[in-house]
Amino acid sequence: MEAETGQVVTARSGSNLAATFFCLPRETRRAMATFYGFCRVVDDVADSPSLSLAQKQEGIAFWRAEIARAYxxxxxxxxxxxxxxxxxxxGVDREALEEIVNGVEMxxxxxRYRNFAELAVYCRRVASAVxxxxxxxxxxxxxxxxxxxxDLGMAFQLTNILRDVQKDAAVGRVYLPEDELSEFGLGVDDILHQRWSQGMHDLCLFQYLRAKHYxxxxxxxxxxxxxxxxxASEAMRSVYEAILEKIRKADFRVFSEAGHLGKLERFGRLVAGLLGFYRHQSPPWNPPRQVVVLGAGFAGMAAAVEATLSGDRVTLREARAEVGGRAGSFLEAKxxxxxxxxxHLLMGxxxxxxxxxxxxxxxxxLLWIDPLRIPFRSAAGASVLEAWPLPSPWHLLGAFLRYREISWKDRWAAIRLVGALVLQREPLxxxxAEEWLRRKKxxxxxxxxxxEPLCLAACNQDLSRASARMLATVIRRALLGSRKDSALVFCRGNLGELLASECERLLRFCGxxxxxxxxxxxxxxxxxxxEAIETSGGERWEVDxxxxxxxxxxxxxxxxEGSKLQTICRSIGEEPILNLYLWTDRPLTQEIVVGFLDSPVHWLFSREKILGRAAARGHAYAAVISAAQEWKALSRGAVADRVMEEIRRRLPQAAEARLLHSFLYRAHGGTPSLSPAECGLRPEERTEWGNFWLAGDWTNTGLPATIEGAVQSGISAVRRMYWTVREKKGAAPVVEKRTLEEARW
Structure with missing residues (x-):
């Protein structure tokens, strides 16, 4: 190939990069064809199946010398x-050309690559240097x-590595870092022998997310x-992002042709990329940032993930030993x-x-109960709120018809309220909530x-104190959406572990x-x-x-002291929740969850059913008491006695049950108080300080203080950060975009 020109080599290659040169000015196009021809020839030397190792080394040495002679x-x-x-x-930088040769020589x-630091050196040489x-x-x-x-070179090469896992394995090459393979329970042999597994899927998912970050x-x-x-490079981006998304849509089946684009498909992506590039105006200047997120509850984890996948480097700081915040987990000693x-309970x-x-x-x-099914117990006996397995709204009709706790008059009243919400007749x-329901007859x-059960579960307040707007939002989302929206969703393990390892891994994989x-x-x-944050250990961290x-x-x-935000925080009250964990000598119920009507105890959950395993001792349950102001002064023993008395009264099969052990978790500030007046105090994401943003279920999400509200707030805080233009003293204006998808060229 030494006798060929760059134009000839490039024309013959048919590569993604070469395909983008047609949109360049003539002289630039010729120069890029020469440069790409050089890259192709050097790479072909290393990959040639007909050359010996000595001949390959000789060829690499020749091109290294040619670089020197070019200067x-x-x-x-x-x-x-x-x-x-x-x-x-x-005026091409000589070091960059030499790095390309160094990368090919690797x-x-x-x-094999022991870790990502080693792989990053390779990626920067063979892709970023280009x-x-x-x-x-x-x-x-x-x-x-x-x-x-x-960064674009890193993204391209990470995409290549995922696409070519099978092809590289066929020649004995494994680019996926060995320590990351081990983290997912895999080894190099799993790649070489093309063994598909859940661990392989998960490994590839996080390689995909890392590429998305870059x-x-x-x-x-x-x-x-x-x-x-x-x-040209942005047209190339559209092709490589299509490759990456094709791998994802194939569920990361990388031991197949999952990520390969046909010529027509590639051409379509190039044209779409170019049209998008010329159609849209340049977005405002928005360089990546160093973002610190304080608090690793669901709001903090959501913010950290959103910022990471938008290109920022994120440090997530948590005071406790584990993540989760008010929806976390802990070890109970006894x-x-x-x-x-x-x-906690999620919904569809x-x-x-x-x-x-x-x-x-x-x-x-996750464990899904779809369609919705909640057994209730009252003085009248057992009844079940159970939706039909039909599309919306027919699933809800079945729930109302089969729920024995309500009469036809009650059903008609519910239909009227639902109709008002469908017609967008909002509460004042x-x-x-009590005033609104009374007004709606x-x-x-x-x-x-x-x-009332819905209000207590979602708002952690009784009807006389809860905001009508919050209850209306719950009804609309939980009952007026699709059938799947009304499904109950549980975490099969401890809730604090639902996203803990995944969030930590994503942050670490992305710097x-x-x-x-x-x-x-x-x-x-x-x-x-x-300007800075200080930790209890005396460390001081400057922040962006x-x-x-x-x-x-x-x-x-x-x-x-006296700041506007502090005043707001002091004005918002808190609502307690009591969670009594019970271990009994016999089963109390065969249901996953049971609701109690006309009772001071609101819900009983079978932890064995949720976790899918037997308790270490007896049978494990959790009783939940929302809006628990009246219980705050009671001792653990008094709470346990009252709860067990209520359970025995409501569940006949629990009449002879003996309590083996109990643990009371008092969440004094389980949720913020969201009365109508306090809802009006909820702050927006933006604060009086230009680089300080708010997330949390207590902020103005438009939702009650739930996990969904927390997650939404974290995402919204990061997106609001990207919407806002700030003139920094001595710096260029900083404008951050809405979402990555909205900022595509």
Whole structure:
């Protein structure tokens, strides 16, 4: 190949990169054809099946010498002479060309990578260095474009590695890092022998997410002054993102042709990428940031994931030893079991939460009850609120018809209320749930059997104090959506472990970190920004952008005295929840969950049914008492006695049950108080400090204080950060975009 020109080699290659050159000016196109021809020839030397190792090394040495001659004069090959002309005209960095050769040479002596740090060196040499030369030929002058080339090269090469797992394994090469293989219970032999497993799926998922991080990161490095010069590389982006998404849609079956695009498909992606590039105006300047998220509850984890997949490097700081916050887990010493900080329940209408779980590959940790089925017990006996397995709204009709706790008058009242919500007749802002239901002429039967349990479960307040707007939102989302929206969803394990390892892994894979046992003792504000945070250990951290996902009753102690946000935090009350964990000598119920009507105890959950395993001792249950102000002064023993008395009264088969052990978890600030007045106090994501943002179920999400509200708030805080334009003193304006999808060229 030494006798061929770059134009000939490039024309013959049919590669993704070469296909984008047609959109470049003539001289730039010729220069890129020469450069690509050089890259292709060098790569072919290393990959040639007909050359011996000595011949390959000789060929690599020749091209390394040709690079030197391109800068010193005396190139020997036609391609070398073309390359010398390109070097002179465009001022190409010699180190970048040499790094490309170094990267290709790595394939001769290295077929395994111990960790991502080693792999990153390879990726930067064989891909990012190509970008460094390309942006010089394109005429880019902004220093940020070098960061763009580095991150886009990383994204391209990570995509190549996923696409070519099978092909590389056939020649004995494994690019996936060995320590990451081990983390998922895999070894090099699993790749070489093409063994498919759940671990392989999960490994590839996180390689995919890492590539998405680099794609997003590179996009945000594009400076408006250089944007038009990057048309070819942005067209190439559209092709490689299509490859990556095709791998995902194939469920990461990388031992197949999952990620390969046909010529027509590739051409279509190129055309779509170019049309999008020229159709849309340049987005505002938005470089990646160092983001600190305070608090690793569901709001904090959602914010950290959103920021990471939008290209930021994120540090998630948590005061406790484990993540989860008010929906976390802990070890109970006497039983030796891990318990949740309250038995939580998700629903199918928790769209943002379920999307987050799916995004991180944790769906198999969930237990679905679809269609909706909730057994209730009252003085009248047993009844079941059970939806039909039909599409909406017929599933709800079945639930109303078969629920024996309500009469036909009650059913008609419920239909009227549902009709009002369908017609967008919202409650008044100042109305309590009780006032709204009375105004809507809801019968006592439907209130006690449906609206009151729903209000207590979702709002953690009784009808006389809860916001009518919050209850209406719950009804609309849980009952008026699809059949799946009304489904009950449980975590099959401890809730604190639902996303813990996945979130930590994503941050680590993308250059961030999760720091537990790292409580913040001070927030140091100066003028209109947060300058630094201090930990209880005396460490001081300068900050760029900060998202606080701390509860309102924790955050208020860290804010400047008299600040607007501190005043809000002090004005929001708190609602307690009691969770009594029970171990009995015999089963209390065969149901996963039972609701109690006309009872001070509201819900009983079978932990054995949820976890799918027997308890270490006896039979394990969790009783939940919402809006538990009247229980706050009772001792654990008194609470256990009252709860067991109520269970025996409501469940005949529990009449002879003996309590072996109990543990009371008091969540004094289980949720914020969201009365109509307090709903009006809920703050937005943006604060009075330019780089300090709020997340948490207590912020103005439009939802009750649920896990879904927490997750939504974390995502919204990061997106609001990206919407907001700030003029920083001594710096260029910072504008961050809405979502990655909305910012595609």
């Amino acid at each position: 010193q004069g005396g190139s020997r090959s036609p391609l070398g002479k073309e390359l010398a002309a390109v070097v002179r005209r465009y 394939d001769l002596r290295q077929s 970008g460094f030369v390309s942006i010089e030929i394109f005429g880019c002058r902004r220093p940020e474009s070098r960061h763009y080339a580095e 794609f997003a990161r590179s996009l945000r490095w594009i400076h408006p002054e250089d944007r038009r010069r990057l048309v 039983s030796g079991e891990k318990l949740d900080t309250g038995q 209408c928790y769209h943002q939460t379920l999307r987050l779980v799916s995004r991180l590959g944790a769906e198999r940790k 802002l100042e109305e309590t 809801q019968s006592r039967g439907i209130v006690r059997a449906l609206w 961030g970190a999760l720091a537990c046992r790292s409580p913040v003792s001070r927030l140091l504000f100066a003028a209109e920004r947060l 952008q900060v998202v606080s996902a701390l509860p309102w009753n924790v955050l208020r102690a860290l804010l400047p």
